Amino acid sequence: MTALSVAGLHAGYDPDLPIVKGVSFDITRGEAVSILGPNGAGKSTMIKAIAGLVPCFAGHVRLGQTDVTGLASHHLVRNGMGFVPQTENIFTRLTILENLQIAAQLLPKAERAGRIAAMLDMFPDLAARPGELAGALSGGQRQMLAAARALLTEPQVLMLDEPSAGLSPKLVGQVFDTLRRISEAGVTLVLVEQNVRAALTLTERALVLVDGKLAHDGPSETLHDGKLLGELFLGHRTAEART
Amino acid sequence: MNPQAIIDGLIAGSTIGLGAIGLTLTYSILRFANFTHGDFLAWGAYLTLTVAGVLGGLAAGLGAPVYPFSFGWGLPLAMFGGVALTVALTLGLDRILFGKLRARGADAIIIVMASFGASMALRSLLEFIFTAKPAYFTKALQIAKPLGLGMRATPDQLLVIGMTAVLVVVLHLLVTRSATGRAMRAVSENPSLAGVYGVNVENVIRVTWIIGAGLACIAGVMAGLLVQIRPYMGFDLLLPLFSAAILGGIGSIPGAMLGGLIIGLAEAFAVQIVGAEWRAAISFVILVLVLMLRPQGLFGQKGA
Amino acid sequence: MELLAYAAFFLTIALTYAIICLGLNVQWGQTGLFNVGIAGFVGLGAYVSAALTTPDAAERIGGFDLPIALGWLAAMAAGGGLALAVGLLTLRMRSDYLAITTFGIAVALQLVFQNTESLTGGAFGMAFIPRPFSGLQGEAFAFNGLNLALTAAVVLACYLLLEHLLRSPWGRALRAVREDEVAAQALGKNPVLLRIQAFALGGAIMALAGAVQAHFIGFIAPGNYLPMMTFQVWAMLIVGGSGNNRGAILGAVLVWAIWALSGALISEVFPADQQARAASLQIVIIGVMLCVILLWRPQGILPEVRSVSRHLGRRNKDIKP
Known part of the structure; x- marks a missing residue:
């Protein structure tokens, strides 16, 4: 079962200068995939385009069976997309509970309280003080809240844009432990990361994006030896995409 | 100092506060300073006047004053129509102008400029349709009743103050407690x-226009009832509205109301000292003071 | 002959607006600052120059009988000084606070013109403002022609000065700040300082325009400096092409022509008692025109030469310090 399918995607801020230039891949339900690549390769732009935050100029994005290309982000959420932006990914002027309540609004009324309680169970740090302003949370706790919010609606696919950015090594460990639990619970995970080592230990498959194009698509093990990755990042070698 | 200034200030402040709440909401959620907001007050007053005229034509009894007020059942009824029409006006304007610019991703300042152009056009259109001659909701005269401590107020004036208080409380609860209010704060x-x-952001924007336009219409009707209706009434209120919104802190409903009352009271007291001809300068002085001393306003977020 | 004299008169007024437009172009076109108090700056220039150059009058303070040129200079100093103060107050804050503050400045100055009778003559305004070439006032053609030449010379001088500045390092820094503030800052430019300078320069030019206009007409009153004027000047710059100095001049002449013609048309079509009311239609037309241009051709008739002004464009980037 394909959870997310991207075909021939061109995206960016200016139609004349696309940043993502014809990327295709399929992600199976339950899979955990890293998207790696050097700075400026277009990883973030691509994941934002999939999440409906950056215009798509050509190609298709499908969530399950549904074509969601170019839909506004709030429609995507309804179709089973969970996206966690890299920065500014929670409402700091709202309380922790309010952050969750906004996301819960998409669920049927009867399920809302239950799902919020489930999320608070999953993230005890948040449960300790749900009435506090989210702006008071630490960096790692903010990532937890962001993930909790995205998971609350039980998305088909959870996409995270550099969840480890700006966190101390210890917190990175915590965040990745949480992501592992999420993945093990059966959620399809797509992860854009600069922290290659951490990402590869978490996901079974890795895509490498170089200059807006897919340079590699294969099992994470193939990249554990840094040599291939280094060559890919430097653009010395372009592997065939495995679609 | 004449204690009557307190009543005068509260009454003027009620109108300014209600107008400023709409302005501060559109400011924080649509992210631009809307220069047409003053004209929504004027349009609200004229649209209500028009509906009242039609209602009066249908049922003459509606115009008869209901004791102790100076107006009949026709006016509150007409105000519902006026609110609906003002909402339609703002939603229409958003569809043909602001929404288009927003969709294009135009800078906030371009949208401010468009609002400035639209404001001139709307105001002049009022002048063309209704002429510059003042109009009135009622011809009945009211005697101000003594309230003690040397203050007097008419029943109409007390009704305006009471209604403002109710509206502010209801709105504050809506924004702090309801799902809609949460979504509004999130978008802001x-x-x-x-x-x-x-969150469907376009929906939140529509709700914001509806609240802003509804309050603008009610504030316009209040000003029209207590003073008079003129095409320039909204424009003359624009600076007090902005000052109140900034003084209260952009996005804060209690702030906008409090800012409105402070400006209303400051005007009422200052007028006794410097003379009525300087009334319009008071809110400017307050604006400059706020920008110098506390640019984020009383209840504002820093950096907002 | 009479028609020519009228044409000269019309063009002179249009050119005084062109000066205001050039001033606004420094603020908006080059720097992206939204001034909603143009009428205040223009009026300030007019009143300052008038107060210095009129003959002594019993009923008010002022009337120093100074030469016109000195009046013009003083007007520029006053306009520049006011703009400097406004800039210092608001240019560190979000961009629309400047708009609101300038709007307030115009309202406040309007009250000063209206209420300080001992300085400004109050609602009656000030008369007997010396006019250039007043010795020739009997000969309409020569008088209007010479005044036109003088005003055109001022426009030309402003135009050349601004074009020169535009190409100078200062002008480049200014555009850099407008296009990408962070990058400009990284290159060591001080955005706030540059904006304040541009705002003050624009304010000085607007005040000069007010003085030129006042001396040409010979009479000023508070009613000349209503928000309407601000609005007209905006329409002129947006129609002509913001960021382009030639566009600013073209827009001024064009919109003034539309204004004069629609005014003439209204006085032909509508009966005398309806004319005041119909005149408000003129404003509706200009307001709608402004919005339509912002929607469909934000760059105006003559777009900015180097790059289409990007803050009219697609991306949302607020001006923040």
């Missing part, structure tokens, strides 16, 4: 993140 902090959370 970060519209694109709100989309990622599943």
